[in-house]
Amino acid sequence: MSLGEAASPPFVSSAPDWRPIFGHDDPYDDQRDGIETAIETAADDGFLALEGACGTGKTMLALTAGIHLVRDPDSSFERVFVLTSVKQQLRQFEADIRTINGNLPDDWHPVSALTLVGKADVCPYNLAGAGGIDDTNVYERCEGLRERTRGLTDEATTAGSLAQQARSQQVGLGDSAGEASYLEAAGEPTPYPPEMPAAGDADVEFCPFYAGFLDDLPEDGDPIEAVPFDPTDRGLIETDDLVELSASRGSCPHSVMGALLPNVEILVGNYYHAFDPTTVEAFTGGLIDEETFVICDEAHMLEPRVRDLVGDSVSDRALADAAGELSRVIETVAAVEEAGQSAEHGPEARARAETVRQELNGTDVTLGELRDTRRLLGALGDRLDERVTASLDRRDPGWRQHLPDLDDDELPLRDPETPETDELTRWAEENGFDERLWVRAEAVCAAAATVLNTLDEDDKRRAAPAVGRTLARWRRCDHTDYFRAIDLERTWDDTRPAESWRRAYTASYTLHNCLPADEIGERLAAFGGGVLMSATLEPLDVFAEVTGLRHLEREADRPVVERTYGLEFPEANRASFAVDAPKFTYENRGDPGDETPTRQAHARAIRQVAAAPGNVLVCLPSYREAEWAASVLSALDKEVLVDEATDDVATERLKQSFFEGEPKVLVTSLRGTLTEGVDYRGDRLSAAIVCGVPIINTASPQTRAVRTAYDRAFGDGFKYALSVPAVRKARQAVGRVIRGPDECGVRVLCDERYARESWDSVRDLLGEAEREEFQPVGSDMLDFALEQFWDDAA
Structure with missing residues (x-):
């Protein structure tokens, strides 16, 4: 019996009885509907996909529903598992758990909860x-x-x-x-x-x-x-x-x-705790079952985050380390076998060799397989060196003279837009490394690690098991939903030869999961039910497809209920504009130094919004463009802070500087960390403007492969893989402005694609409530509209 069961008083399961758990006096109407919908849906083994504007009280809504189910004696739920990708939101769940416990009836035991950490x-x-x-x-x-x-x-x-x-x-x-x-x-x-x-x-x-x-x-x-x-x-x-x-x-x-x-009763963790295979296997696997009610917060990030978690890679260093581990096992036996029982090898060496033989006898792995796998690992390392060197030579023959200037890179192993066998797999087959050898590498490498763990007790993690698993997956996974490439990550290692690419790069064979819907859906199916929520889930039909929820609904008869709740705060406190300015694309805007009509229109809008009475957030598609935006504000009578691609400590200092003292302007990239999950509550933010639709680089091989996979699965890869995530980022940024009933501010989306219905419009991706709120306005009328709002607000 769990502590939650043992500690809980009798609890009746009729609908109103969630109210003693709810941490505040009265729920909003949307909160009430959401709590009751979540309870009813989970009782049928289903999931609630909920978009709720900032201030909806989604955290309290979901916790109330989950705790109600856990404490209901007629329910099969034993625990609530909270998953969030943003540390700020993790803190919000902790705060709401304290609020719930602080307001429970006097004769109730507190709700037990634990935050998972490393x-x-x-x-x-x-x-x-x-x-x-x-x-x-x-x-x-x-x-x-x-x-x-x-x-x-x-x-x-x-x-x-x-x-x-x-x-x-x-x-x-x-x-x-x-x-x-x-x-x-x-x-x-x-x-x-x-x-x-x-x-x-x-x-x-x-x-x-x-x-x-x-x-x-x-x-x-x-x-x-x-x-x-x-x-x-x-x-x-x-x-x-x-x-x-x-x-x-x-x-x-x-x-x-x-x-x-x-x-x-409540576990608070992050996506790794439910979707990272290694973490689940070692730590949380026993909690992912039909007795667990899952709350997936910031669920608009579920698909991209899980895509990163369910891919796989093996670096050049890992290949070498794994080959070395196999060699230690092989040589322990081989040295004694070759010399027989001669005095050259004493009792200790023979005992170690016998230990290896006994360990191998307990598996179905042979010494010959160990040698074959070691040969494969060595050949893969050599092939990686050849492939990277040839690519660098082709692009820039003088790369060895400017190693510090090399950037991250990606070398596709097939045409990203043509699903077919990758060149490494073809090379392996041509050189005698057949499919069985790749697949058996998982068992062989695991056996080698077991032997080494028996032979000695050092602190090193074994590289071989992970390498073996990756090689097996490489051959098992298809070439439609998976894309294979060599990833070059910019690092620096002075121990490597002066003219070797290994001094500047860590190179990895990488298996990208382009379409993680199946993995997400299968993991969600293991839970008894739950809530997936965010301020930016729309379009909900797209969300349900790419997270596997729709598949669960169709194939497993698990109900999926959708709810969208808009802002409940006074409409007079906010103004929302979709500015009909030229599309802020590279083709239109040119380089930052160019005086194009597009840049002029957006610079004018940035200056107009930045003049708001209070703190202003200015968001651009990249850090390079953020620097340009800061330059057009040089004459503004406010301090302008510029975010850069840097570490968390510097970003935190910048954020605190923005919050303190006189009103300022903070200019950042929509790829950074200041536009999602940051609390701009109260007077911390009075206006935000987003320039452009922050679609990621469509030319990268991985992006093209993902788009192709989505084309095949859903018919419109550009919309599903690129446009929807980009619009969600924009919506997250402007959603920082209004966080409570007494807050007042302006939200601006500046790009004609937000304002017009056209072939590349994204207006339909805003969701019904936002389409009504973000009224189109011409770029020549924005100044007048802003002035009128601030005059009325004063």
């Missing part, structure tokens, strides 16, 4: 910068230390003894003789020393926190019994809480989190 966020040593662990090695070190700790408890001692040894090693580590030194985590002392403890005659390092968890773990009982605190009445357990409550008691926070997973 090892780097909760490892006490990583947080303290101690034990030789940091962000760069925490995952590898953690896996190695856990394996060693388990090994010690299997062979030499108990977990309790290891934890006690670690406690005893504190003496004498302090500032003065005899004074104990304690590792601190989340501001609390732990029972262990700052340095990693070691056990046995060989001084084998182990993790005392993991030993402490194992010591608390019952041999045949529920892992929840190993949690060193009572989670029943804590409500939301946040990351700092998890670290403090676990580490201070000597237990591993990440392991404790794993024990808590099936025992809380």
Whole structure:
């Protein structure tokens, strides 16, 4: 029985009974409809696809419906699993969970909840910068230390003894003789020393926190019994809480989190936790079932994010590492076999060889297959080098002299618009590397990793298993929905030869999933039901197709209900314009230095909107165009901040500068992070303008392959793959302006494609409510319309 079940009071399942859960006094009409629709739909194993304008209260709506179902004794739901791609929205779910718990009836137990995080966020040593662990090695070190700790408890001692040894090693580590030194985590002392403890005659390092968890773990009982605190009445357990409550008691926070997973009512995570195959297999797979109500937030990003997660790649370095791992296994046996039982190879070498033989005997993998697979890996590495070198030579024979100037690149292995066998697969067949060898690489590489894990206990992650899985998928996946290429990612490695492309690039064979609808649909089908929601899902028919929902509806008889809720705030507080300005395309606008009619029209609109009384957000299709937009505002009597493609820390500083002090203008790219998921509530933003339709580069091989796949699946690849995502980005940006009933502001979409009905118009992609709101206005009339609105608002 889950903690949620054990803690919950009797709960009646009739429709009004969700109200005690709802965290505020009165829901909006749309919230009420959405909650009841979500409950009814999930009760029929279905999904609600919900577009709700900013301020609809989607987070509270979805949580209320999910918690109601979990606490309803007549419902089969045991938990709510929240997925979001934006950290700001994750914080909003946490805030609403606190609000719900703060307003529950006095005789109700709080709703239990947990935010899922990675090892780097909760490892006490990583947080303290101690034990030789940091962000760069925490995952590898953690896996190695856990394996060693388990090994010690299997062979030499108990977990309790290891934890006690670690406690005893504190003496004498302090500032003065005899004074104990304690590792601190989340501001609390732990029972262990700052340095990693070691056990046995060989001084084998182990993790005392993991030993402490194992010591608390019952041999045949529920892992929840190993949690060193009572989670029943804590409500939301946040990351700092998890670290403090676990580490201070000597237990591993990440392991404790794993024990808590099936025992809380709400899990808050990200798309990786449901759609990344590695994460699901290792961590959350047991939670994705018919007893889980899923809330997929920012669902307009579901398709592109999952496309990235369900693709696959193998780098040149991974190929080399995997080949090296296979070689170690082969050579351990081969060296002894070739020399027989001669004195040249002592008992230890022969014992290692026998270990390899025994491990291989436990699989169906032969030594010959190991050699064949190693030969394939080496040949693929050589072929990658030849292909990259030839491509660079063809494009620029002098590339070796300006390695630092090389950009990211993509080398297609087939015509992106013609589904056919890729050139690498053809090359492999011509050179004797047949399909069976590729497919068997998965089992062969997994066996090699198992052997190496038996032979030694170092901290390195094995490259071979992932490489083997990728090679098998390469041959199994079709050539219609999958596109194969060599991706060149701009890096820098001084250890590589001075004139090698490997100094400037990491090259990978990449398998792109162009059409992830099946993978998304199959994963959603594993849940019992749920809500997929965003402020920008329209057109909902397109969303249902590309996420596999429509397939679930047709083939699995799972109901899919659609709802669209517009802004409920006073219409007098906002003005929305679709400016009939020339299309802001490269063909029309030219380079930033060109004085084209298109640039003149958009520059005029930018200046007019930027003059608004308050903070203004100006959004362009790229960072290059953002710099141009900033240049046309040089005479404006406001500070102009320019966003750049930089790190999160710099972006956060820029955002805070925008919020503080006198009104400013922030100019950014629609490809950046400042136009989605950022809270511009209150007086943080009074106007936003989007220039152009931010369609991604249509010339890139991957984009052309995706468009072709969508053409074949849905008949209009440009609309499904390019136009709809672009318009959603624009809508997200202008949606930052009005966030509450008392806010006042202007939203402007500047491009004739938003204003007119034409062959390339995107007006029909706005959704019915926005088409009514964003009235077309000529570029020569925008200034008058803005002045009139601000005069009335004053």
